[in-house]
Amino acid sequence: QVQLQESGGGLVQAGESLRLACVASGYSIREYAMGWFRQAPGKEREFVAGINWSGSDSRHAVSVMGRFTISRDNTENTMYLQMDSLKPEDTAIYYCAARRFKVLSIRPDDHNYWGQGTQVTVSS
DSSP: OOEEEEEOOEEEETTOOEEEEEEEESSOOTTSEEEEEEEOTTSOOEEEEEEOSSSSOEEEOTTTTTTEEEEEETTTTEEEEEEOSOOGGGOEEEEEEEESSSSOOSOGGGOSEEOOOEEEEEEO
């Protein structure tokens, strides 16, 4: 059973940066695609970024393109989300997720494992 734990969230001002980490335990995620999703109050969970099993393919939502970068280190069983130039509209709970396939997906329902989330708050 894969367990995922996010860290790195916090309160920052607009324009600042944060780096989220997602550490997997219980099983190696080296052959799993992974992704970051977020959910703001009153809104549905939305795709932020996804990465395939090897890190050779990634995709970012249009709203974060050029500001956020997803990456992974399979030797450390860890995935990252570097968030630069943060905006107040990035405020949300950020979740990491893994799916039992090598190819990434932007759909939440395609993921089998989820972390509990980490809060990111960006003040103006």
